[in-house]
Amino acid sequence: MSCPFTSPLVDLAFLLFPTLWIGLLVGVGFIATPTKFQAQSLSLPVTLDVGRSTFAIWNNVEWVVLAVLAVGAVGILLPIQTMVLEPTLNARSVNIIAGGRLEPSTDHLIYIVTDALKVGVLGSVVWKEMGRLLSLLLQSH
16 A cells, blocks of 8 residues: 555655666766767866766755755765765866876776766665565556
8 A cells, every 4th residue: 555645646756856867877977978978079177077067966856866866875975976976077177188198097997886886876776666566556456
């Protein structure tokens, strides 16, 4: 039996929003971002500038989806990315765009790991919600 405070639309939102977020996260973070570094016509400074713009917009989109869902662990990972990793990565990009050279850093790897963790958390939310909705469906028949 469903919680008396939920509706089919709320149930659907808790299934579709994490699924949408996973799709966007994979598309932006794991497909589009690495791909732009393969474009030989883009210099590194241009590629980094595009990345900074992309991730600024992407970060805002993630905050909107998080506000709709209020998903636990993602609510911890996203602030880490926003307040710790993005400023550091942006500063590195600005330095490189200005012609500077930087020592290797693990910041990008940490950002990728937090994205992978978000995919895992969101996937588990989708899995749990699918199971709950299927159970409700089976109980009603």
